[in-house]
Amino acid sequence: MPRRYRVPFDNILVSAAQDLVTIFGATGKMCRIIEVAVCASDTALPTSQMLDLRCRYLPATVTTGSGGAAGVITPTDPGDAAASFTARTNDTTKATTNATATVRLERAVHIYAGLDYMFPDPPPVGPTDAFVFELLSTVSGTVHLSGGALVEEIGGAA
Numbered sequence: 001m002p003r004r005y006r007v008p009f010d011n012i013l014v015s016a017a018q019d020l021v022t023i024f025g026a027t028g029k030m031c032r033i034i035e036v037a038v039c040a041s042d043t044a045l046p047t048s049q050m051l052d053l054r055c056r057y058l059p060a061t062v063t064t065g066s067g068g069a070a071g072v073i074t075p076t077d078p079g080d081a082a083a084s085f086t087a088r089t090n091d092t093t094k095a096t097t098n099a100t101a102t103v104r105l106e107r108a109v110h111i112y113a114g115l116d117y118m119f120p121d122p123p124p125v126g127p128t129d130a131f132v133f134e135l136l137s138t139v140s141g142t143v144h145l146s147g148g149a150l151v152e153e154i155g156g157a158a
Contacts, residue, residue, distance in 0.1 A: 065091030
């Protein structure tokens with residue numbers, strides 16, 4: 001039975017393009033990315049601007065980004081076991097792959113509206129693959145962002 005997990009980032013000061021969330025597959029299991037979201041979390045309105053966002057599937061050998069932190073993976077059902085996949089959030093040095101990355105979503109959204117996107121055909125992430133939800137452009141002014149990804153893990157022992 002699939003298990004769902006959230007990988008959030010909360011009220012992060014963003015001043016450069018970065019990988020907001022990176023999901024790394026686990027041995028013997030598959031993941032599907034169900035949803036990604038981002039919004040401004042400042043208490044005062046930030047500078048009016050667009051956020052240039054992209055989701056990419058990174059196959060084969062993936063080099064982890066840096067400058068961020070290990071992602072906190074939280075089960076949506078508190079009784080579920082810990083996830084097998086790993087995650088990172090807010091890496092300012094982006095993750096790379098030695099194969100051809102595939103763009104699954106590219107969208108510019110107004111910072112006041114944010115993005116909450118549910119994939120109609122959730123991208124799979126295998127054991128040696130990764131998925132990256134990234135901010136492609138530098139923001140102007142002081143901006144704090146919150147958001148994350150909803151990930152479904154399938155396979156392996158219960």
